[in-house]
Amino acid sequence: MSEQPKSHPERAAVLAVDIGGTHLRTGMVDPALGLHAFNQVSSQAVLNVANPAERLADHLERFLSGAHGWRPAAVAVGFPATVDRKRRVVMSTSNIAAMQNMPVADVLEKRLGIPAFIDRDVNMLLRHDLRAHGLTSARVVIGCYVGTGLGNAISINGTIHAGRHGVAGELGHVAMIGLHERCGCGSYGCLETVASGRHLADLVRTRFPGTPVQDVFLRHGDEIEIKQYVRTLAVPVALEVNILDPDAVVLGGGVVQAPGFPRALLEEAVVALARKPLPASDIDFRYTTSGQEAGLVGAGIHAWAALGGPVPTHIEELQHAGSARK
Ligand SMILES: [Zn+2]
Known part of the structure; x- marks a missing residue:
């Protein structure tokens, strides 16, 4: 999953995270919505434990230490859960028992030192799909x-x-x-x-x-x-x-x-x-035509928009599907 571009030693990207009932996926999404350093582990193993927000931060710190060549501009996480109006707290999920009333955004900002954005996973998916379908x-x-x-x-x-x-x-x-x-x-x-x-x-x-x-x-x-x-x-x-x-x-x-x-x-x-x-x-x-990378790209879209950057309105599907396999 490591990647060391020679001409751009520290390119900015969003640390994107997609948490499903089964898999916890991670990647770096660049401003053109290309996905890099894709990684996937069991979400229950990381999150169905005491202190899941801190364990998630541990996991992301380890991931970043291996994502050579990328500087995280922000972290964005999609949860299979309801999230409060201010998008700071994971409130309730029916699939991962330990994740209830979790102030994830504050924990991640403190631990990683970058802005943190969280949302429902399906909102991240639709952000991706709107662009994949020109909608x-x-x-x-x-x-x-x-x-x-x-x-x-x-x-x-x-x-x-x-x-x-x-x-x-x-x-x-x-x-x-x-x-x-x-x-x-x-x-x-x-x-x-x-x-x-x-x-x-x-x-x-x-x-x-x-x-x-x-x-x-x-x-x-x-x-x-x-x-x-x-x-x-x-x-x-x-x-x-x-x-x-x-x-x-x-x-x-x-x-x-x-x-x-x-x-x-x-x-x-x-x-x-x-x-x-x-x-x-x-x-x-x-x-939805893309598979495991859609939620990550959607999280990247959400964070780049929140950071005020211009976000592409169309996604060339093969471009990021290809980079996901690197
Ligand atoms: Zn119900």
């Missing part, structure tokens, strides 16, 4: 990301909508009539209890034991249970489409990006549930 000047864009949970982000005129308390876009925690299961957020009957990667993993374990979750669409995509699961994913998407009538709907996350995922079936189901004749007959579906 920064669109009026309303929604992102629905089916990973371990069901993530949602809303962009209005190119700005992520945060809401009064900073917690807008908790689509996965809308309660549905007929659902009663306890959710990781503490409530009951949330959409995320059925429209999430966690639910798919449970389904595969009970109905298709022995099949790796990531292969389920390839091996069992024609089975009624899997088709029904995909139609269930359409419920939250159509719900938000009906409310916001967005210019585009970005779909992504580990489930949607799994091999053989039936995009056409999902789109048909969203159209079937959306209000007729419009918006149902004219929904612009887009897909």
Whole structure:
């Protein structure tokens, strides 16, 4: 992961961090949004411990000591959690038990000596996807990301909508009539209890034991249970489409990006549930095309914008996908 450019011994870059339920990814994002020094470890090992903010700072100090040639201008972290309005405190997450009411931004600024910016992980993802799809000047864009949970982000005129308390876009925690299961957020009957990667993993374990979750669409995509699961994913998407009538709907996350995922079936189901004749007959579906680097680049975008720099409005996908493999 080390890189030692000869002509620019100390180039400025954002220390970008993407924390998911499974992986903690780190990289350096330059002002042109190129990603360098990509690194990935288990997030539970680093964070599901006492004092997770301090352990994260330890991890980032170690990472920086190996990221030769890059000078961190700021640190930006996306969390699978709600974050307070001022973007200083990680409030609540349903996936990493130890991360509750954590003043991460203050801890990172003190430990690393650089400005720290934090946000929900899906907001970082949508910042990336707006640029990957040329949507920064669109009026309303929604992102629905089916990973371990069901993530949602809303962009209005190119700005992520945060809401009064900073917690807008908790689509996965809308309660549905007929659902009663306890959710990781503490409530009951949330959409995320059925429209999430966690639910798919449970389904595969009970109905298709022995099949790796990531292969389920390839091996069992024609089975009624899997088709029904995909139609269930359409419920939250159509719900938000009906409310916001967005210019585009970005779909992504580990489930949607799994091999053989039936995009056409999902789109048909969203159209079937959306209000007729419009918006149902004219929904612009887009897909996250990049993988593990999107959240890091999104974090870089967030920090460079906060630092006042001009941020590119388009991303050449292959450019940063290529640099991620270095
Ligand atoms: Zn919930």
